[in-house]
Amino acid sequence: GAGVSQSPSNKVTEKGKDVELRCDPISGHTALYWYRQRLGQGLEFLIYFQGNSAPDKSGLPSDRFSAERTGESVSTLTIQRTQQEDSAVYLCASRAGGNTEAFFGQGTRLTVV
Amino acid sequence: AQRVTQPEKLLSVFKGAPVELKCNYSYSGSPELFWYVQYSRQRLQLLLRHISRESIKGFTADLNKGETSFHLKKPFAQEEDSAMYYCALKGGAQKLVFGQGTRLTINP
Numbered sequence: 001g002a003g004v005s006q007s008p009s010n011k012v013t014e015k016g017k018d019v020e021l022r023c024d025p026i027s028g029h030t031a032l033y034w035y036r037q038r039l040g041q042g043l044e045f046l047i048y049f050q051g052n053s054a055p056d057k058s059g060l061p062s063d064r065f066s067a068e069r070t071g072e073s074v075s076t077l078t079i080q081r082t083q084q085e086d087s088a089v090y091l092c093a094s095r096a097g098g099n100t101e102a103f104f105g106q107g108t109r110l111t112v113v
Numbered sequence: 114a115q116r117v118t119q120p121e122k123l124l125s126v127f128k129g130a131p132v133e134l135k136c137n138y139s140y141s142g143s144p145e146l147f148w149y150v151q152y153s154r155q156r157l158q159l160l161l162r163h164i165s166r167e168s169i170k171g172f173t174a175d176l177n178k179g180e181t182s183f184h185l186k187k188p189f190a191q192e193e194d195s196a197m198y199y200c201a202l203k204g205g206a207q208k209l210v211f212g213q214g215t216r217l218t219i220n221p
Contacts, residue, residue: 003156033209042119042213043157043199056208091157093209101147101159102209 002026006092006105013082013112021077021108025094032075033095033102034067038088046090049075050097082112115140115204119212126190127220134185134215136174136200146176146183147201149211157199160185170194195219 005024013019025032034046045059049069060066064082069075079086089109093102116139126132138144148160161169163176163183174185183200200212 031207035211043211045208045210048208050207056206093157095207095209097207101162104157106156 004092004094004103004105006090006108008108009106010109011111013110015084015112016081018078018080019082019110021079021090021110023075023077023092023094023105025072025075025092026096026103028072028096029094029103030072030097031095031102032069033093034075034077035091035093036061036088037091037107043091046077079110082110084112086110087112115144115202115208115210117200117202117210117212119198119200119215121215122213123216123218125218125220128192129189132187132190132194132217132219134198134200134217136183136185136212138181138183138200138202140181140202140204142205144176145203146174147203147209148172148174148183148185149199149201151197151199153196160198190219192219192221 007022030051032049035043047067048056064080067077089107091107092105095102118137120135146163149157150160151157172187174183176183195218197214197216199214203209
């Protein structure tokens with residue numbers, strides 16, 4: 001498809017386990033964003049990739065969170081030693097750059113039990 | 114630092130009434146402002162952006178730099194406008210930050 005794709009759609013994991021969330025951006029989009037949306041809350045900025053520049057990691061809540069992106073392709077968000085407060089919907093968005101709009105994926109709903 | 118504030122978490126109006134969703138921002142440079150909308154069981158999507166100065170689905174928003182606001186308005190609300198609305202700001206470094214969102218409910 002032509003949209004932003006995230007996998008898995010849902011993930012249930014045990015407290016203390018590591019999880020990896022995947023985002024496939026729209027082809028050719030240079031910018032990629034990760035956000036966290038807790039139940040009843042707004043979108044919390046996590047990390048931003050722009051082309052080959054160093055990512056803006058200013059929103060990552062702790063060193064248990066990390067993300068990678070190779071070039072302008074797939075990105076993975078990794079959460080190590082998951083905690084119950086990590087339960088949320090994790091959204092990915094990509095943008096072509098300039099003044100273009102950001103397109104969002106459907107999100108990954110993470111539940112830590 | 115970039116910051117977006119949406120003071121109302123919930124807003125409820127009757128069909129046909131005017132609606133205004135408030136958004137205030139904090140940014141030292143020249144911002145680009147957006148409104149995104151998320152309808153039930155759909156993805157977050159762009160509603161409008163300030164540089165386009167357009168009206169989408171009857172909604173308009175004017176950037177007021179003096180008051181650092183970008184309120185979303187519609188003169189006559191419709192039931193299909195019920196959704197979650199997010200104000201967003203993109204700064205010079207292309208970082209896109211969102212407000213906490215306002216859940217708009219249009220009552221019949």
